[in-house]
């Protein structure tokens with residue numbers, strides 16, 4: 743089992759959800775986040791009460807899905823297909839090993855619980 747975590751542009755939220763639904767994913771979590779990547783955030787200047795300040799952090803969203811190992815390649819290629827614009831800031835995918843999963847209702851463990 744693996745957790746596929748991806749950080750993507752806010753604009754691709756709906757297409758991403760529709761695309762991963764086609765892959766028969768059993769669940770997912772979405773979080774609104776801010777962050778920056780290797781460009782350290784494109785510094786935008788704004789003025790608040792007459793004082794100029796720069797905004798470094800970009801709004802993104804994070805999707806987390808725990809899937810069985812054989813699904814990982816499909817999930818990753820689907821994310822890339824939806825999210826790639828070839829411009830900086832397209833996002834990142836991180837893959838984590840999952841030690842255990844337990845479905846609370848039944849007590850099932852491992853792959854059966856995912």
Ligand SMILES: Nc1ncnc2c1ncn2[C@@H]1O[C@H](COP(=O)(O)OP(=O)(O)OP(=O)(O)O)[C@@H](O)[C@H]1O
Pocket residue numbers: 749750776777778779780781800802829830831832833834
């Ligand atoms: N090393 C990292 N660790 C954790 N989060 C990251 C990391 N790199 C990027 N992120 C997150 O992913 C978002 C998008 O990153 P981004 O696509 O700009 O990465 P990048 O390495 O700068 O690639 P690119 O050159 O294509 O812009 C960031 O705003 C940040 O939230």
Ligand SMILES: [Mg+2]
Pocket residue numbers: 779780781782830831832
């Ligand atoms: Mg970047």
